[in-house]
Amino acid sequence: SQTIHQWPATLVQPVGSPLSLECTVEGTSNPNLYWYRQAAGRGLQLLFYSVGIGQISSEVPQNLSASRPQDRQFILSSKKLLLSDSGFYLCAWSRVLSNTEAFFGQGTRLTVV
Amino acid sequence: GENVEQHPSTLSVQEGDSAVIKCTYSDSASNYFPWYKQELGKGPQLIIDIRSNVGEKKDQRIAVTLNKTAKHFSLHITETQPEDSAVYFCAASNGNTPLVFGKGTRLSVIA
Numbered sequence: 185s186q187t188i189h190q191w192p193a194t195l196v197q198p199v200g201s202p203l204s205l206e207c208t209v210e211g212t213s214n215p216n217l218y219w220y221r222q223a224a225g226r227g228l229q230l231l232f233y234s235v236g237i238g239q240i241s242s243e244v245p246q247n248l249s250a251s252r253p254q255d256r257q258f259i260l261s262s263k264k265l266l267l268s269d270s271g272f273y274l275c276a277w278s279r280v281l282s283n284t285e286a287f288f289g290q291g292t293r294l295t296v297v
Numbered sequence: 298g299e300n301v302e303q304h305p306s307t308l309s310v311q312e313g314d315s316a317v318i319k320c321t322y323s324d325s326a327s328n329y330f331p332w333y334k335q336e337l338g339k340g341p342q343l344i345i346d347i348r349s350n351v352g353e354k355k356d357q358r359i360a361v362t363l364n365k366t367a368k369h370f371s372l373h374i375t376e377t378q379p380e381d382s383a384v385y386f387c388a389a390s391n392g393n394t395p396l397v398f399g400k401g402t403r404l405s406v407i408a
Contacts, residue, residue: 227400283329288340
């Protein structure tokens, strides 16, 4: 069976510090991978998605970047965090890009202070 | 691109009553419409989905209806229970891009 791991579960970081959130998927190959951010009243906002190693599509220009160094690894990064980067970050995967179920990780609660 | 609107943003019902959440979409090419349930502190999980070739789908107390002409779809939960309390998201997909989600509905079932 397939599983998705996302860590850490919670993170408190000062403004201006770097960020690295990691997500890995087990039990499948060549998954489509996604990073979403969930802020109060704004639902699930798609930040980045990837259809293969090294391939990143950005949906919203901002202070964040994503990388996919391995087939089942997806990393969300920032060089300098802003207060507005606070939120609940969710990693997800699917077998194909659309028209199919997306499986979500448990999320990371990021608080920038 | 696709835009999904979801209403209401919050919904309170008495235990045993029904709950209805409605979504509209803008892209007439969309053909896949899932619903997700998110419990506190967890990631969303799929509870039911519908494709554009059917108008209604049921799974025990949960049903989804789709009106392609009006471009809207709805989630119906009957005989609500306290464990139904959660945030529900609708989404749409046109077959070429990732799922686009609504802003969510916080459902509270009052015992």
